[in-house]
Structure formats: structure tokens, C-alpha cells
Amino acid sequence: MAESGVTDGLCNTDDIERSKTEGKELTKEEKQRLRKEKKQQKKNKEKNDEKTSHEGEKKKNKKKKEEQPAGSASQPPAQPSPKAVPAPAPPPPAAAAVPVPASEAPAPADKPAKSKADLKAERASKGKKGDVGQPAPTGKLKAPPSELQPVVKRLPEHVQVDNPEVVKKLAKKLERQQIPLRSDYGYKVSLFSHLHQYSRKAPLTQQLGIPSTVIHPAIVRLGLQYSQGIVAGSNARSVALLHAFQQVIRDYTTPPNEELSRDLVNKLKPYISFLNQCRPLSASMGNAIKYIKKEISNIPSQCKEEEAKIKLLNCIERYINEKIVLAAKAIAKYSIEKISDGDVILVYGCSSLVNHILCEAFEKKRKFRVIVVDSRPRLEGREALRRLVQKGISCTYVLISAVSYILPEVSKVFLGAHALLANGYVMSRVGTSQIALVAKAFNVPVLVCCETYKFCERVQTDSFVSNELDDPDDLIVTRKGKTQLEHWQKVPSLGLLNLVYDVTPPDFVDLVITDLGMIPCTSVPVVLRVKNVDQ
């Protein structure tokens, strides 16, 4: 390498001498070029050394096989070495970039601060299962960006509905999977025109054949239940999804010349597209699907079909038991420490976990009363109210417009979460951030209860980029026989917006109670990292 440097330097000095003879202006540029090239050589030298040292550490990987011959080949030739080393660098990050967006579907949309190289380094490190850690990213950091392929930033399809190419791609994909495309309904408010908006009166089953052969009947039933709202709530949806997958696995037979581990995953893909069309998948469902796919692909090929099926069914049972049922018990145990006698607890909407906690606390003879805050159009608080009153807890019911009126009475706020994002933001039912804000203004502690399987690697700072639009007709109400908004579509300047989720910043949340313990909101990335290492 030193020789190459010398030879390069010699060439450059020749050029510089030439330029010196030609004119003074060129010398500056030449000097800059010289400086740049020297820096580059230094970086390449360092990178090469690190590469050769890490090749032994890295696990067997196809990409690494490419690197090894390239890396070893880079040693002898002097001149082509700076070019040979960047050459294997682009294919591995490019190859790493491809599976990473596939596995990490909701890629961060708003991360302008990080440089391209940083992002690539992150993806490369994540793609290689975090084994390489620090040195490889720094090695790649120093690689000149001009020689690397451009980073492919892929936004998920469901936040790009106003982009006709993306919509076309989705239509093609669904056609290939033989799933009907659900068309959007009604005028969308311009700020949210990048999201899907479906009507409940036009179910996806309209376009399916009646004895559904393409999609398993259990999945069709599940999709219907999702789109009609019969199964609603993060935990319920995940449990129902896993139950449907159990039925699919039970009815599955491996076709000849196929392996269960690969074929079953391919069978599940159209089902997941179908469910996505019925109602966008939640973060918990996404994690459950990832787990199932991993379990299926980990089935050894010599395993018999019956054994494999039983194993998978047991995996699902265990997942539900651990992540949902036992987690709820653990969270209840931690939360009960935080509930003292004489407390006035405020809850919002209907969170199955918060209801469970309050019922448990009541059974453990804690004396408290609950204020249930509700909001239109779902009015889920009525269901929470029913469950709490059935147990015997004394409750008060208000609408969200009265929250600043009753907050002086409240001693604690318990909120449920749909997902916890990697930057500590809490994604929950729309209105939650409002409650948290008002509670903060009144200095009332806000506790969020969330199981770890709902932790998501996504990052969001606002509620606009990624959200869900529900049926706008839900907002129409008939009072005294009159329906004022009946013909809202005919008024050109009127749009009905029915948002489902919003994000609460971590400054408003005082504590997150998970099955791993009570952590501050900002420790979510730590939990994610620990989880990834475990898996």
C-alpha cells in the first residue's frame, strides 16, 4: 500500500510539476487533489485492515464470501487496491440494504439529520445481526460516498397513497397474489391524502368468490371482523390473528417437492396482504407475524410435517401465553404498587390492559375510583365503563371535552398504548396525547402500560406521516330524525376526517410499565436492543 501511495504520489507530483509549468491556478487544485487522494488512501488502508481482521469474526454469509475473495485479492495488487476495496463495499451494503427494508417495512420517513453514510452503516450493521458492532460502521463511514451506491430509502406503501406509481405497484402485487384491491372512499382531507380511507359498507368480500378458495376461510372471517370492528384493540387483534394462523397451519399440507419452512411462509404472504387491505396492520400484529415467520423458517428440513405443525402450534400458544397473558399479569403486579388507597385514576378509551390492571387492583382490595374519558366517534369508553362497573369499581364518565374540568380531581392517569416507538413516543388512540398534555399542565403523573411485544422499531415525531383513516361516515350522527351530514360528499369544500391514532411525546409520559419492569419512556430503544440480541 505504501508503494502504491508512493507511486501515486509520484504520478501526482508529475502532474503537479506539469501543472506548475502550465499555470499557477492549477496548483491549488492539484494540491487539493493530492490531499484528497492521500486521505483516501489512508482511509482505504485502514478499512482494508479492518476488513481483513473482521472477516474471521463474521458469521458465514454469502455476502461475506464475496468479500473474502475480494478482500484477499485486494492485498496483492497495488494500484487497483483502492478501487477493489470500495467495490466489495457497495455490493454488501446494497445486498444488506435489500433485505433490511423488507424486514423493516416501516422505514423511518423523517430522519433528515442522519447522513446517507450513517444510515447505510446502520442498515449494514443491522443486516449482519448486529454482530459487527462499531468498527464496521466506522469503516464504512470513512468510505467515500461517491463510490458507494445510493441508499435506497423505501417508504412503506401505506403512507404513499397519493403516489400513483406506488399504488400501481401495490395493485400489481395484489393481482399476483390474487387478492382484490380495496378502493378508497370519499374525499380525503389534503393533509392526510397520503393515507388509505376505506368505507365499511364496501367490504373486501364483495370481490371475493363465496366459498373462498384462494384465502383460507379463517383469514376471510378475521378480515371481516377487523374491517367491521368486531375485533378491535391491539391485543385482541394479535390474539385473533395468531388463532387464525393456527387454523391455517392445521389445514396446511406441504405440496410435493416443497419444504414446509419455505412454502408456508409464502402461503402466509397473500393472507397478510389480504388482512392489510381489510384494515392496516398494527405494530403488535407486525411483531407477531415476524415471530411466526422466523419460527417457520427455523424449522429444520428433516422435521416431519406433523411434528413441525405441532411445534408451530405450540410456539404460537407459548407466544400468546408469554407475551400477552403473563405480561398482563406482570404489568398488573407492578402497577398495583403504584395504586394507593384513595386514588382517583383517569383512563381513556378502552384499553384491555388498563382494564385488567384496574380489575386486579380492585380485587387486591385497593380503594380507588376511576374516571373514564371517552371520545367520539368510537365511544369505546362505554365498554370500559361497563367492564369496570361490572366488577364493582365506582366510575365517573366524561367526554374528552371535559378533561380539563375534572383533572384537578385526578391523582394519576393510566393510559394504554397501541405501540411504543423507538424514540420514546407513545402511539395510541387519538386523544391520548391531548390527555397527556393536559395532565402535564396539571402536574398529574401519566403512566403508560404496554407489553414489550408492542415495542416497535419505527420512529415518528408527529401524527401525520403514518396514521390510519377510519370510515368518515362514522362521524355522521342522526339526532331527532335529522342527519345533517348525510350528503357531505356533495359539498365540495367539506371533508370528514376520522383519525385513529396519535403520538404522545415522551416529555408528557412519566413512566412506562412493561413486563420487564417500570422504565422511563426514553429507555425503549434499550429494550429493543436487548430484545434483538436475545433473539
Add this chain to the structure above:
Amino acid sequence: MELQAVLMAAGGGSRMPDLTYNTPKPMLPVGNKPLMWHPLNLLERVGFEEVIVITTKEVQKMMSTDPKMKDVKMKLDVVCIQEDGDMGTADALRHIQQKIKTDVLVVSCDLITDVALHEVVDLFRAHNATLAMLMSKAHDFTETVPGQKGKKKTGEQRDFVGVDQSGKRLLFMANEADLEDGLSIRKSIMRKHPRMHIKTGLVDAHLYCLKKAVVDFLADNKSISSIRGELLPYLVRKQFSKTTNCPKSKDDADDQTQKTADGSTNSTELLICSRDEPLLQLAQERSCWNDHRGDMSEAYHGGKLRCYVHIMDQGLCYRVNTLAAYIEANRLASKLLEEPAVHPSAVISERCQMGPDSIIGAQCQVADKTSIKRSTIGNSTTVKEKVKVTNSIIMHGVTIEEGCNIHGCVICSNAVIGRGADLKYCLVGNGQQIEAEAERTNEVIVGTDQLMEI
């Protein structure tokens, strides 16, 4: 497989004896297609690939020869039953119990409808229902029925159907004949569903989605013979009976003792109440959805047996089991069918006036100066000159001589109408011959042997 279709085509057509004397009801032409072709077409359009057809040997023979039935691309598994034996629809279902492997969709052969079938099946799927059925608002038949003297509806019994506030859950079903003193509703129903809409003007389309457990239940309970008459009211009543609302605390031991105590009926009852698996229970518990509000009970009031109904208010839905319905169905058949109104093989002369609502069958011969309006003409029919046919149904192989004037009539197969005959609102039976220059109004002209049947 999700659903298996079963077509009940063994009915005798007891309410229109004049028409069904020679032709069994499933093969009566409606819009020049056999009656049973219409529900089969509906099933085929929706996506079914196989249908189990329960019928008689006679119909099976006719089916194999009829060219229109060959248009049906689905695989028809024909099961023959005795036509003289009093087999009810439930008995027929019990007969084919071995073939039923999954949930069933039972359709009657006399149903002509353009309903979006997914509405009924979605109720069945989404709520995990035991029964989902289709009903339609009854339309009054406006056409004059031949042979009818005086006001109609002397013997028609009304059906009382009670639905909940959403209009989907079936709470109550009874026929006027069964209610002697008055309509009584159990307190348990009123407590759970304080608001109930009771409707009387509904036509049961005889299209039912039943769970497989119901078919197994029928196999054990041989006393039930008719789906509409006995099974349906039983299921609707069972929704609110105490044994089906098995609370979660009741374990299998209790059920076992009940079984032995009450005999076989209890075990079969428990078969129907769909035992939801524990994961489904968990999902329902965690879900923040309830189908009703105002009381302290969970979704569906914890009931496992649920019956749903989809009531059509727009669109066609006819059950062709009376003469009036038959005429009406023929009138609207042209709207349902996608084929051209005039069959390509029919020979129609140019000086014939044909209205747009008319359907002409294959190999017809229509001569000059004829006028055919709002009528259906069957296959191989000959219509001679100067004939006026309005509002009539003419079946296959009929010969109409010159100068006839036929208005509002139903003329069955192979009849011959003599020249110059003037028929108004008549029903001419099979193979009858009307003499020339006859003038008949509002008569049923059938052969003497037919009269003996009663």
C-alpha cells in the same frame, strides 16, 4: 373448504297444480330456462364450483336432456330421493349428511334473486353465526292471475319476524298458524333486546347458511322434518334458552350429567352451541366491541348460538311457488338474464311487432303481422299470422293458429290454440287443445284426468 351448496329441487309445487301436472316444478320454464337454472346460475356467478342437488328421478332425467342445464358449468352431484315419500327439506339434509363436510348453504330451486350473496355469508362469517338467512320485502303481484276468482289471500298465513335494532340479528320467528291466542315473547328476549322490530311483510327466500353442527344435530334428531317449518323456529328459540348460555364456569362434568339425565336431546343441543375455542374467547374478551349497549353483559350476551338475517329492500327476490309468483317472475326474467331476448335460431318475420320485454325461445317460428308484447314464448313454438300475444307466458311446443288474441294467459307445453281464439286470463294446461273461435275469460282449461287428481 368454506361452504357447500345444496339445492333442494324435490319439491312438488303443490301450490300450482295446474302448471306442475306434467312438468315437475324445478323444470318449469321461467324466461325460457328451467326454474332450477336460476339459483344454480346465482351460485355459479358467486363462485361455487360444486353443488349437491337433491331431486327426484324424473327431474334428473329431464335435467340430463335439457340443453339449458348443460350451460351450468359447475359440478352437479345429483342425489335422488323418492318423490312419493313425504320427505321434508330437513329429512333431505339428513339423507345427505355423509356428504356434508363443512358448513352448508341451502337454496331452494324456486328462488329467483339477484341478491349480493356476500351480504348473507358475511353475517355468517363475521359473527360466527349458526344460521344466516335471506329475507326480502314482499312485493305485491300486480298481474292478474288466470283462474283466480275473487280476492286472493284467503289461506295465506303471515310470518312474524322479530329483529333487533340493527336489523341483522334474528330474535323471533313464528307463523300465524302457530300463534293461537296472540304473539307472546319471552321475558329473557325482552331483557336482552329491549328494542325489537317485528315485521310481517317479509318473504323468506329459503336461502340458509347453516353450520355443520346443525346438520349433525339433524342426524340425531329425526323428529325435525322441515327446515323452514321446524328447524328455523327451533334455532331461533334456542338462542335464548338457558342451556345454550353456558357460562364459562360450567365445566364439562356438568354437561355430562345433563346428558345422561335428559337423554339424547341435551347432548345434541350442546352440539349446536358452537363451543368457541379458548383463543377466540380471549380475543373477544380483549376486544373493545359489543353488539349492544345499555346493560352489563358482554358481546352477544354470552350466547353461543346466534341467528342472523339479511333483509333485502331493493332488488329482485321471488319464490316461484304460486301461479302469481310464476307470472311475475317470467315478467322480470328478461331483466335478470344476460342473453339476448330473441334466440338466434328463432325465425321471426320482419312484419312482426315485438316489444322489448319479450323473450323468444329457440327454434320459434313467428309469422307476419303478429304482435308480441311483454310475453315469453318458449322453444319450438309456432305462432301464425295476425296473432296478438300480450302479457302472456307461452311454454314450449305450443301452436297458435292465425288470428288469435291471447292476453294475460299461461299456456303450457304442447297446447294448440285454434284459429281466431280469444283468450283472456286463461290457463291452458298441458297438451290441451282450444277449439277455433273460442272465447274464454278467466278460466283454467285443463284435461279431465287432471281434475281427477284431487
